[in-house]
Amino acid sequence: MEKLYYRPIPRTDLARPDTALRLAGGWCWFDEVEVLRRGLPPEVIPAQHCPEEVLERLTAKRRMIGSMNLEVPRVMGILNATPDSFSDGGDYFDMHAAMERAEAMVEEGVDIFDIGGESTRPGAETVPEDEEIERTVPLIQELRDMFDLPISIDTRKALVADAAVEAGADMINDVSAMEYDPGMAELAMVSGLPICLMHAQGDPETMQDKPEYDDVLLDVYDHLEERIALAEAEGIDRAAIISDVGIGFGKTVEHNLTLLRGLSLFHSLGCPILLGVSRKRFIGTIAGVEAAKDRMPGTLAVTLAGIAQGVQIHRVHDVAEIKQGVNLWAALTLGWEEEK
Incomplete structure (x- = not known):
């Protein structure tokens, strides 16, 4: 049987028809859906013509992460306790520097921290579990003691995630979608915490060696759909799962x-x-910018494009600049005068 894919066409215009539906309990609305099929032209249909189960998934309000709701765009601040991450490797490798950066992020308006102890940049090598735990757990403990904000642990390893959860993490961010360590599924099920499943083709050491797809949009969708189905079979509630296309x-x-x-x-x-x-x-390739730390303007442009499509969580290095852009977008789109 031919598989159909339903892409809501999101809008934020204040001129909203009565037939419009709220997208994922957030800030976008839609009244039309693009139906995709492999090898065939897309078709645009009224949203009401979608199957009931599709509309239910498209409109259901998403679960909170800790104390953070997802009814507005959220900025996730990257805090890498690593010596070799592609952009900020070594910047926050010691506790003092990491906590200084965390305090700055809070002042800049960060909504959630993402703590990583292993680089997943192209060509990166695997870090032993005990070393990754030593890098991340003390930092998570300090953050939990100092700030009342959600904390995510960025790891592929169940033992690392387990230690982070014990230290106070509110979310698991697994770039392998539980493929690297099958034990991650049991941990997510038992803890009940939200888990992000990301698509990746290959591992960090080889993933950029001529990646190929039949249809990248639908192939990535199918992969994430399969990983979510596996997670549900392991007892993980779909409401606790977050998806990431793995740009x-x-x-x-x-x-x-x-x-x-x-x-x-x-x-x-x-x-x-x-x-x-x-x-x-x-x-950097599109904008002609070689140094990673100089790519903030491009990051903001892509982030705002994602927000226009209803994307809830935006993982960034430059919290102050991205948060400022998001706040201005929100003022224009959602209203500012009413808050005065």
Whole structure:
């Protein structure tokens, strides 16, 4: 049987028809859906013509992460306790520097921390579990003691995630979608915490070696749909799952752009969407910017494009600048005068 894919066409215009539906309990609305089929032209249909189960997933309000709701765009601040991350490797490798950066992020308006102890940049090598725990757990403990904000642990390893949860983490961010360590499924089920499942083609050491897809948008969707189904079979509630298309993880520039243009398709999974584009190579390639730390303007442009498609969580390095852009977008789109 031919498989159909339903991509809501998101809008934020204040002129909203009575037939419009709220997308994922957030700030976008839609009244039309693009129906995609492999090898065939897309078709646009009224939203009301979608199957009931599709509309239910497209409109259901997404679960909170700790104390953070997903009814407005959220900025996730990257805090890498690593010596070799692609953009900020070594900047926050010691506790003092990491906590100084965390305090600055809070002042800049960060909504959630993402703590990583292993680089997943192209060509990165695997870090032993005990070393990754030593890098991340003390930092999570300090953050939990000092701030009342959600904390995510960015790891592929169940033992690392378990230690982080014990230290106070509110969310698990697994770039392997539980493929690297099958034990991650049991941990997520037992803890009941939200878990982000990301698409990646290959591992960090090889993922940029000529990645290929039949149809990158639909292939990534199918993969995430399969991983979510596996998670549900392991006892994980779909409401606790977050999806991430994995920009730059086994993708060419063209693949990345196709995914970014079609991001709203992933609302059909019935899960929040996390977008990680911060300072990535494709931004530098398109903008002609070699140094990763100089790619903030491009990061902001892509972030705002994601927000226009209803993407809830935006994982970034430059919290102050991105938060300022998001706040101005919100003032223009959602209203500012009413808050005065």
